[in-house]
Amino acid sequence: MSNNDIIVSLDIGTSKVRAIIGEVNNGTFNIIGVGSADSEGIRKGAIVDIDQTVQSIRSAVDHAERMVGIQISEVYVGISGNHIGLQSSHGVVAVSNEDREIGEEDIERVLKAAEVVALPPDREIIDVVAKQYVVDGLEGIQDPRGMIGVRLEVEAIIITGAKTAIHNLLRCVEKSGLKIKDLVLMSLGAGQLALSKDEKTMGSVLVDIGAGSTTIAIFEDGTMVSTSTLPIGGEFVTNDIAYGLRTLTDQAEKVKLKYGCALMADAAPDVTFKVVRIGSNVEKEFTQEDLAAIVEPRVQEIFHLISEEVKRLGYAELPGGYILTGGTVSMPGVLQVAQGELAASVRIAVPDYIGVRDPGYTSGVGILHNVIRSIRVRSSSSANVSSAGNKKTVNRPKASPASNPETAQKPGLIERLKNIFSDFI
Secondary structure (H helix, E strand, O other): OOHHHEEEEEEEOOOEEEEEEEEEEOOEEEEEEEEEEEOOOEEOOEEOOHHHHHHHHHHHHHHHHHHHOOOOOEEEEEEOOOOOEEEEEEEEEEOOOOOOEOOHHHHHHHHHHHOOOOOOOOEEEEEEEEEEEEEOOEEEEOOOOOOEOOEEEEEEEEEEEEHHHHHHHHHHHHHOOOEEEEEEEHHHHHHHHHOOHHHHHHOEEEEEEOOOOEEEEEEEOOEEEEEEEEOOOHHHHHHHHHHHHOEOHHHHHHHHHHHOOOOHHHOOOOOEEEEEEOOOOOEEEEEHHHHHHHHHHHHHHHHHHHHHHHHHOOOOOOOOOEEEEOHHHHOOOHHHHHHHHHOOOEEEOOOOOOOOOOHHHHHHHHHHHHHHHHHHHHHOOOOOOOOOOOOOOOOOOOOOOOOHHHHHHOOOHHHHHHHHOOOOO
């Protein structure tokens, strides 16, 4: 098994850091290793302690390396947060080949043309997502490679982020001894994995409920059109349990994971547990019903806030409904509460790979899914793509930052950020 067949994603969340190793073998994709570690330096989805975050990343990567028996050197890093912004853009180029056949180089150039937009000095382009290509006025083209034309246009979504947030994320990963092959917007990767083609086309809402934050992504006409992040998540349920049962947060988290139920109607009155009360060594016994009485109102509030945020974004009713993912939605009863609060079709998305069949892994696996999908698109295209790896395109794996000759030709996101922050590093 050569390292060329291996791709690794890094999902740095508020409660967990997950490293997921995928293998491409004869055109098939499998998850062969998963490493997970408690996240120490993240609060509400944002990095607040570089050193603690580095330790968490190293622990997760070490765990994954021991499982598979290989050394991880390069990773695709997921990024999310309330600093992410989307804006529409348009790019136009003339087809360069003499025979007017559109090739990889033309795709690269038209996407670069779409990147030429006015941005505030504190923003940086993370990625460019093509909504559709237009060849000589013919619209609705998803992949124009191999087509004949004179004028190539692209309608694209520019994904931007705050320079400081991006810089801190890259700094943490680099200090962990890893090279970043690319940044991938986590909600975009999760959407590619969790949503069907019809759901993305007709319109649907992907809701990723993590520990410290909830990311909402609206998909319509085949691509992501809006995103927002709310500072609420599973930690708020844990804090309510700690207050309600008068116990430590660590104990409240364990109780939530083992006995938590978001629907009082499903809670069992005969299932009991004991917790140590704060300020004494005395244990007190509670039932699952007692716990559900604390959890249900908070979960209802989370979905109410999600519903209000979707309305604020201007997407009150979408035919595809809501698709839930993230570690918090694996609690029993969450689906029923969501259906009641959102008054729409709701389902929970789970990755269909052995070892990661849990909503908490959707984002990490989605990053790999995006990379694999783009590799397959490229391999099925014409063979004249050998020089395209170092340029920024739509969710395609870039060449490793370690390859100095290519980096010298065209500085990537990481190099640009290093130049920007050279005065501070």
